[in-house]
Every structure is written in structure tokens, then in C-alpha cells.
Amino acid sequence: MRAAADERRDLARRGPLRYLNLFRLILAGLFLVAGLELNLGADAPQVFNAAAIAYLAAVLALGFPDAARRFGVDRVITLQTVIDIGVLAAMMWASGGYRSGIPVLMMVVLAGVGLVAEGRMVLFYAALATVAVLAENVWRFVAGERAADFVQVAFVCTAFFGIAITARFLALRAKANESLAVQRGEALAKQQAVNERIIHDMQDGVLVVAADGVVSQANPRAAELLGLTSVDGLRLTDVDENFAEVPTCCSTPEGSLRRLGPAGKLLRCRAVGAQDDVDGQRAAGGETVIYLTDFEEIQTHIQQLKLAALGRLTASMAHEIRNPLSAVTQAAELLTEEKRGDVQVRLVRIINDNAKRIERMIRDVLALGRRDETLPEALPLASFACGLLDEFALRGGAERQVFALDIPGDVTFAVDRAHMHQILDNLIGNARRYCSGAPGSVHVYARVEAGGRVAVHVVDDGPGIAAADRARMFEPFFTTHPKGTGLGLYISRELAEANGATLELRDNAPGAHFVLTGRSQP
Known part of the structure; x- marks a missing residue:
């Protein structure tokens, strides 16, 4: 793995190194063709021309890709940089020293090398250029020739290190960005492949x-x-x-x-x-x-679900109807044998209660079968709920003061009138059954929510619903009342969904809290 990483690193550096060799080739040709016309090599033309020819030969020899493969990229970079600094130092000596401008070319070489070199070698190259420039200027000073100001030379030598370090940091940053780009490219390619596979296997x-x-x-x-x-x-x-x-x-x-x-x-x-x-x-x-x-296919699946639900409902109904039928049959048999009038009255009452229970169960199931036959209208909630509460008061089981109604007069609810009557009748009947019976113990109110939807709340002050029963409240034939059929809340929710509304159970506050939410207009 390390060898593979080194190979990828060398391949990444060969591109910039190729451009740096092209710069060296152009520079060597310029020295050879127009060096003397540019006032270079005036002090020693033969030395300058020899250095230019040697430089061109070295660039041609080390610039081929075969040299990097044979000696390694790091060795070729070091060899080229040492030759660059040595040749430029010789040309600087042959051209009059520091004032010839050759140190500026050394800065360019150090900048280029800083982009392709590794580790602390860039500091070595800067130090080598510094020694070459200082040595040439010291030689001129000792020989009594025109030496440059050592302060200016020191500034240039300091610039060598600054340029080399800056170029190295830029190279590291570019490498990090390149690595990040490669990682993100690989992640994007994987994500694209996953997306294409998902779309290919979609059922839609x-x-x-x-x-x-x-x-x-x-x-x-x-x-x-x-x-x-x-x-x-x-x-x-x-x-x-x-x-x-x-x-x-x-x-x-x-x-x-x-x-x-x-x-x-x-x-x-x-x-x-x-x-x-x-x-x-x-x-x-x-x-x-x-x-x-x-x-x-969706309709077929829905039909299968309906048939399965109907099968479960039928099985549950058969089980639920069997109990009151057994009670009716047993009471009828005892009625034929019993001669006392008070016992006969009690047996007749048992027969009537169980017959009514069967009748309620069948009525609820018939209402469930008509759930899709909806005639929605913008039902005025205040007047409708008020009339329904008056019906409860007329039954004799509760007084009107038990119910507290808080519904604005302009609020409407998009629902089938008969369905709404059955839903609220179940909710309010359950609330009345479990409330304390004090004035205002059953609170019915409506609120307009965001988006124009209307929420009808039915809250009682009874003991509430046990945590173990909350998940089963809307299951068919689940009831906590001994005379209940267990279909009231189940059918209420089905009728609500048939009208585009939702029926949900909220937290106890402190008693049961049911919310019917739907549109205000059909």
C-alpha cells in the first residue's frame, strides 16, 4: 500500500515537474542564443557560454521521463536544482555578480522547486542558493572587485527562504485540496451508483x-x-x-x-x-x-386488505354476537320454566338488553359499510353541536349543564351530516359515561388551526384512559364498558377518514381528550 501511495505521489508531481523542465529548457536556450546581447557574461564570455551549453545539455538529459523512472523523482529534482543553482552562480560570477539580476532567476527556480519537492529539501535548496550568492559576493569583496552591499544580498538570501517555504505551503495546500476533491469525487460516484441502483429497482x-x-x-x-x-x-x-x-x-x-x-x-x-x-x-x-x-396494483392490494379486514371483522362479530345470543337463548329457556312474575320480568329485561346490544352491533357494522357514501357539506358546527347536546339532555340520563359548549358561530366543518352525528354521538356519549357529572364536566370546543383546518375537541374530567389501553382504543370490539360493543371509536375513526378528517386521542387532561380535525369547506 505504501508503494502504491508513493507511485501515486510521483505521478502527481510529474506534471508540474514537466512544466518546470520546459521553463529550464527555454531559459537555457535564451542564455545560449541571446545571453551576450542581454549584457550577461561580460566579465568572462567563455565561461558564460560554456555554462549555457552545459546547462542545456543537463536539461535535455534530465528532462526525459526515463530519467525520473530510472533515478526516482526525488533524486532527479535534487540533481536538477543543484545544477540550476550551480550554473546560475557561475553565470552570475561571469556577468558581474549580484547586480546582473541572476539572483532573481534563482528565486524563480526556488519557487518552482518548492511546488514539486518534498519535506525539508526546499530549505536545503534555499540554503544552497544563499551560500552560492554570498560566496560569490565575498570573493569579489576579497578580490577587490565591485562587491554588492551585503545588506542587499542578505535581503535577497532571506527572500530565498521565504519563497521556498511559501511555495512549499502552497503545494501542500494544493495537494490537500486535490486529495479532498478525489475523496469527494469517489463519494459522489458511489452515491450516484447507489441512486442509479435505487431508481433502477424502484416499483414506480x-x-x-x-x-x-x-x-x-x-x-x-x-x-x-x-x-x-x-x-x-x-x-x-x-x-x-x-x-x-x-x-x-x-x-x-x-x-x-x-x-x-x-x-x-x-x-x-x-x-x-x-x-x-x-x-x-x-x-x-x-x-x-x-x-x-x-x-x-394499488387497488388490488387495497381490495386484498379490505377483504382481510372484513374477514377479521366477521370472525370478531361472530364471536361477539355469540355471547348475547347465548344469554338470550338461556333466558328464553328459563322463561318457559319460571312461574314467578318478578323473575320473568328480569329474564325479559335480559333478553331485551342483549337484543338491543345485537341491534347496536349490526347498526354500527352497517354504518361502516356505508362509509364511502359521503355527502360532504359545510356544516355549521355551533348549531349542530348544540342540537346534539340538547338530544343528550332529553334522554334523561344527563342534564344540559353537564356539557360546556365553546364553538364560534362562523366555524364550519366539511363532513357528511349523518357521519358527523354518529362521530360526535359516540365521542360525547363516552365522555358523558365516564365524566364526574358536575356542571361543565364535558367540554366541547372548536379551534381554527393553521392552514384553515378545524379541530373539534371533546374533553371530560373523568379518570382518563389507562396507558395500557391507549394503543387499543381504536381497535374493533375493544371496550372497557361491560355493555359496550367496542365498535364506536373504531367506526368513528373510519367515518372521519371517509370524510378526509382525522380522529386522534390526546393525552389525558385530566380525563379523555379526543380531537376531530378536518377541512372547513368541502
Whole structure:
């Protein structure tokens, strides 16, 4: 693994090193062709020309990729840098010393080497250039020639280290950014592969449609739903003319139902912009993503669930009806044998109570069967609830003062009137059964929530619902009352859902707290 990492590192450095060798080649050619015209080598032209020829030969010899493979990138960089500094120092001596401007070229070389060298070698190269410049200036000073000011030379030598260190830090930063980019690229490639696999295996069809109506991408499920082998590159209107309406008619979150394609399947279509903004506004001329769902399969699955639920309900009803029927049968047999009048009255009462229990159970099941027969209207809640509470007061089991009503007069609820009567009758009846009976112990109120939805609250001050029973409150035939059928809350929730509303149980406050939430207008 370490050898592989070193190999990747060397490959990453060969690109910048190639450009640095190109700079060296241009510089060597410039020295050889126009060095004397640039007032270089005036003190020793032969030395300058010899250094230029040697420099060009060294650049050509070490610039080939074979040299890096044979000696290693680090050795080639060190050898080239030592030759650069040595040749430039010789040319500086032949051109009049520090004032010739050769140290500036040394700065350029150190900057380039700092981008490709490793570790502390950049400091070694800066130190080597410093020794060369200082040695040349000291030699001139000792020889009595025109030596430069040592303060200026010191500034230049300090710049050697600054440039080398800065170039090294820039190289490290570029390498870190490159490594990060590689990691993110690999993560993006993996995520893209996962997304493509998910889309490929989706049970829904996915079509990516360009602005001209041509399919640019599609998963196999889309072709299967449309009854085609492939839809890539096809114009959707050529597949089915109804696709012309899909981007506009199916842009809602719920979508719409369409029979599309040669197969003629009933599909739920939903169209979204591939580049929709936060507000859901589609960019003009952008791509459109169309989701296709097999609605016939959904209907079949729903039908299977309904049949399974109906089977469980039938089995539960058979079990629940058997108990009161047994009581009725036993009471009838005893009635034929019993001669005392008071006992006969008690047996008749048992028969009547159990017959009424069976009748309530059948009535509730019949109401469940009519849950889809809804006639929603904007029902005025205040007057409707007031009339229902008056009915409770007329039954003789409770007085009107037990109920506290707090519903604004302008609040309406979108619901079928008969369904609403049965839902509130169950909720208020349960609250009255378990409340304390004090004035205002059953509180019925309504509030308008965000989005225009209306919530009807029914709260009592009774003992509340035990934590162990809360999860089963809406199960069919579950009841804590000895004479209850266990279908009231279950059917109430079913009727609420049939009207687009929800019925939920809130925390005890302190008694039971039920909330019916729905739209204000149908």
C-alpha cells in the first residue's frame, strides 16, 4: 500500500515537474542564443557560454521521463536544482555578480522547486542558493572587485527562504485540496451508483423528460408500465397523446390518474421539475421528472386488505354476537320454566338488553359499510353541536349543564351530516359515561388551526384512559364498558377518514381528550 501511495505521489508531481523542465529548457536556450546581447557574461564570455551549453545539455538529459523512472523523482529534482543553482552562480560570477539580476532567476527556480519537492529539501535548496550568492559576493569583496552591499544580498538570501517555504505551503495546500476533491469525487460516484441502483429497482416508473418532450432517462419499470421494451430517446407524445397534458395536469403532490401507453394501464402520474426552486416554481425550459405508479396494483392490494379486514371483522362479530345470543337463548329457556312474575320480568329485561346490544352491533357494522357514501357539506358546527347536546339532555340520563359548549358561530366543518352525528354521538356519549357529572364536566370546543383546518375537541374530567389501553382504543370490539360493543371509536375513526378528517386521542387532561380535525369547506 505504501508503494502504491508513493507511485501515486510521483505521478502527481510529474506534471508540474514537466512544466518546470520546459521553463529550464527555454531559459537555457535564451542564455545560449541571446545571453551576450542581454549584457550577461561580460566579465568572462567563455565561461558564460560554456555554462549555457552545459546547462542545456543537463536539461535535455534530465528532462526525459526515463530519467525520473530510472533515478526516482526525488533524486532527479535534487540533481536538477543543484545544477540550476550551480550554473546560475557561475553565470552570475561571469556577468558581474549580484547586480546582473541572476539572483532573481534563482528565486524563480526556488519557487518552482518548492511546488514539486518534498519535506525539508526546499530549505536545503534555499540554503544552497544563499551560500552560492554570498560566496560569490565575498570573493569579489576579497578580490577587490565591485562587491554588492551585503545588506542587499542578505535581503535577497532571506527572500530565498521565504519563497521556498511559501511555495512549499502552497503545494501542500494544493495537494490537500486535490486529495479532498478525489475523496469527494469517489463519494459522489458511489452515491450516484447507489441512486442509479435505487431508481433502477424502484416499483414506480421514473421518466426524465427534456424540454422538447424527449425522454432522456428512464428506469425499466417505466417501460414495463407503459407496455414498451424501452422509452429512452422516444418522444412521449408519440407513445401516447395524453402525455401532452401530464406536465401541467399532474404537477400537484397527489398527481392524477391517466391511462397511458400501449398497455392502457391506469397509472397515477406525478410531474415535478428537475430543477424546481424552494417555492416549487419550475424553471422555464428545464427538464421534467414524471413518476408513474401502477394504480391498478394499488387497488388490488387495497381490495386484498379490505377483504382481510372484513374477514377479521366477521370472525370478531361472530364471536361477539355469540355471547348475547347465548344469554338470550338461556333466558328464553328459563322463561318457559319460571312461574314467578318478578323473575320473568328480569329474564325479559335480559333478553331485551342483549337484543338491543345485537341491534347496536349490526347498526354500527352497517354504518361502516356505508362509509364511502359521503355527502360532504359545510356544516355549521355551533348549531349542530348544540342540537346534539340538547338530544343528550332529553334522554334523561344527563342534564344540559353537564356539557360546556365553546364553538364560534362562523366555524364550519366539511363532513357528511349523518357521519358527523354518529362521530360526535359516540365521542360525547363516552365522555358523558365516564365524566364526574358536575356542571361543565364535558367540554366541547372548536379551534381554527393553521392552514384553515378545524379541530373539534371533546374533553371530560373523568379518570382518563389507562396507558395500557391507549394503543387499543381504536381497535374493533375493544371496550372497557361491560355493555359496550367496542365498535364506536373504531367506526368513528373510519367515518372521519371517509370524510378526509382525522380522529386522534390526546393525552389525558385530566380525563379523555379526543380531537376531530378536518377541512372547513368541502
